[in-house]
Amino acid sequence: MQLTNRSKQVSNKQMTLAERAYLPAIATGLAITIKHFFAKKVTIQYPEVKRYLGPVFRGRHILKRDAEGRERCTACGLCAVACPAEAISMVASERVKGEENLYREEKYAAVYEVNMLRCIFCGLCEEACPKQAVYLRHDEFVPVFTERDQVIWGKDLLVEDMNNRYTREAWTKEEARALDAKRASGEVTSVVPRAIP
Amino acid sequence: MDLVEFLVKTSTIVAVFGLTLVIAMYSTWAERKVAGFIQDRSGPNRAGWGGLLQPLADAGKMFFKEDFIPALANKWLFIAGPSLAMLTALLASAVIPFGSTFRVAGHEVALQGVESNIGILYVFGVVALGVYGIMVGGWASNNKFSLLGAIRAASQNISYEVAMGLSLIAILMMSSSLSLGEIVAQQHGMNWNIFYQPLGFIIFITCSFAECNRVPFDLPECETELVGGYHTEYGSMKLGFYLFAEYINMFISSAIISVLYFGGYNYPGMDFVYEQLVKSFGTETGHNIATLIGTAVFFGKALFFVFFYMWVRWTIPRFRYDQLMNLGWKKLIPLAIFNIIITGAAVLFLKPVITAWLN
Numbered sequence: 405m406q407l408t409n410r411s412k413q414v415s416n417k418q419m420t421l422a423e424r425a426y427l428p429a430i431a432t433g434l435a436i437t438i439k440h441f442f443a444k445k446v447t448i449q450y451p452e453v454k455r456y457l458g459p460v461f462r463g464r465h466i467l468k469r470d471a472e473g474r475e476r477c478t479a480c481g482l483c484a485v486a487c488p489a490e491a492i493s494m495v496a497s498e499r500v501k502g503e504e505n506l507y508r509e510e511k512y513a514a515v516y517e518v519n520m521l522r523c524i525f526c527g528l529c530e531e532a533c534p535k536q537a538v539y540l541r542h543d544e545f546v547p548v549f550t551e552r553d554q555v556i557w558g559k560d561l562l563v564e565d566m567n568n569r570y571t572r573e574a575w576t577k578e579e580a581r582a583l584d585a586k587r588a589s590g591e592v593t594s595v596v597p598r599a600i601p
Numbered sequence: 602m603d604l605v606e607f608l609v610k611t612s613t614i615v616a617v618f619g620l621t622l623v624i625a626m627y628s629t630w631a632e633r634k635v636a637g638f639i640q641d642r643s644g645p646n647r648a649g650w651g652g653l654l655q656p657l658a659d660a661g662k663m664f665f666k667e668d669f670i671p672a673l674a675n676k677w678l679f680i681a682g683p684s685l686a687m688l689t690a691l692l693a694s695a696v697i698p699f700g701s702t703f704r705v706a707g708h709e710v711a712l713q714g715v716e717s718n719i720g721i722l723y724v725f726g727v728v729a730l731g732v733y734g735i736m737v738g739g740w741a742s743n744n745k746f747s748l749l750g751a752i753r754a755a756s757q758n759i760s761y762e763v764a765m766g767l768s769l770i771a772i773l774m775m776s777s778s779l780s781l782g783e784i785v786a787q788q789h790g791m792n793w794n795i796f797y798q799p800l801g802f803i804i805f806i807t808c809s810f811a812e813c814n815r816v817p818f819d820l821p822e823c824e825t826e827l828v829g830g831y832h833t834e835y836g837s838m839k840l841g842f843y844l845f846a847e848y849i850n851m852f853i854s855s856a857i858i859s860v861l862y863f864g865g866y867n868y869p870g871m872d873f874v875y876e877q878l879v880k881s882f883g884t885e886t887g888h889n890i891a892t893l894i895g896t897a898v899f900f901g902k903a904l905f906f907v908f909f910y911m912w913v914r915w916t917i918p919r920f921r922y923d924q925l926m927n928l929g930w931k932k933l934i935p936l937a938i939f940n941i942i943i944t945g946a947a948v949l950f951l952k953p954v955i956t957a958w959l960n
Contacts, residue, residue: 427803430913430916430917433916433917434912434913434916436916437639437912437915437916438639438912440638440639440640440641441635441638441639441912442638443641444641445637445638445641445642445643446641446642447641447642447643449643449646
């Protein structure tokens with residue numbers, strides 16, 4: 405069975421004088437390497453330049469607010485149940501009068517913590533969420549931490565900033581591919597990966 | 602030798618010594634940069650602009666590592682190994698003519714450490730000593746693999762020295778002088794030896810690759826067969842000196858290649874440049890500036906060959922040990938002898954004919 409047409413017949417023929425002298429072969433090799441010497445480098449200078457990882461990349465978590473700026477999370481705990489790494493924990497609390505502009509439902513998460521060392525970024529929490537409150541951002545990573553208390557992210561880091569809202573460009577594989585095609589053809593240029601905080 | 606001459610000479614020697622070290626240091630940087638560029642990467646670029654502080658960082662790392670001597674190693678010889686390697690690598694630069702002459706207060710001082718009339722013999726003597734650094738270090742480590750690496754290095758160097766010497770004899774037959782200064786002076790303008798000795802040049806450069814233990818002849822170092830090579834037991838700055846000596850050797854042999862085959866400080870149109878400079882700056886300053894231009898040309902040539910070493914390193918895979926020996930003894934030595942015969946015949950028969958025809 406032939407898989408590709410690149411296969412070559414092995415031959416044991418006698419080498420010609422030029423082949424045995426080896427110098428022409430070296431010259432050819434030197435020409436190839438010098439071509440690469442002047443070629444464009446493929447390196448991406450990582451911390452300064454970041455590559456776009458696609459619209460369905462699973463980065464750090466975000467707790468969404470609704471259009472009026474109210475937290476969507478109702479502390480049902482389904483994300484914590486779905487989490488295979490048991491990285492999510494929360495403390496529920498009841499909304500009191502006067503907090504209607506802060507929380508959308510009558511019950512909310514007073515404490516919502518994600519242990520970023522346990523998290524495997526599988527995205528099951530975002531699938532489990534009935535209130536569309538938790539998402540994994542496609543444009544930001546969890547930055548490197550140097551202290552132990554930077555590992556557990558509380559609501560201060562997780563809740564969405566209304567001045568810098570998170571929108572996803574594509575939701576399915578098909579949409580992502582369509583977006584890739586648009587970007588390749590130059591129709592979409594507005595999507596630029598944001599820098600890590 | 603009076604004071605002025607002494608001062609010029611001393612500053613020349615110090616400058617040559619310093620330059621050799623700096624060039625060797627930056628060769629390590631250049632090697633990694635060239636490697637990166639050839640492999641479509643950008644090489645070290647974090648320490649300083651374009652990674653220019655990388656050699657300092659490496660040296661700092663080397664200095665702060667534990668200076669370890671194995672319990673069963675011969676302590677004095679273990680230290681003597683890298684010292685010898687450095688010593689012999691640096692010695693050879695003494696006789697290389699880096700430029701023509703400096704004129705200071707009526708004195709004419711050659712831009713050369715020692716104006717020896719047996720310069721090329723001295724270079725050969727020192728290069729032959731170079732193998733001791735490796736041999737002594739490998740043997741004193743009291744380790745079978747180090748010893749094997751050292752033996753490989755020694756046999757390789759001895760084999761290729763023969764062909765190297767033979768290819769040089771052709772040059773000596775043409776120049777009828779052993780003095781490097783004289784050999785360079787004979788290649789005035791564009792009258793370089795490479796045009797008369799292309800075969801000799803190929804043999805010589807192949808042998809100098811082998812003498813410097815560079816790819817494709819870097820058999821003395823081998824992780825898969827020898828754990829590391831002759832420097833398996835070495836660490837810290839002693840290892841650093843071994844690696845550093847390799848780069849110094851590379852620069853020195855590049856300098857010698859450019860002296861012997863590429864006219865050293867000579868370049869086409871040098872007479873015209875010299876006349877213009879003398880006319881506009883006077884016989885002393887003009888002469889000195891012309892010399893400095895020649896020196897720059899010389900360093901350009903030498904550095905090109907350093908680049909060539911690296912270029913080849915990232916192009917060709919290494920030879921197997923039997924291939925290395927076959928190439929040395931069965932190909933290069935007969936070729937070098939053939940080259941001598943051709944040169945002898947040309948000097949005897951062709952030269953009178955051509956001179957007669959030209960006159």
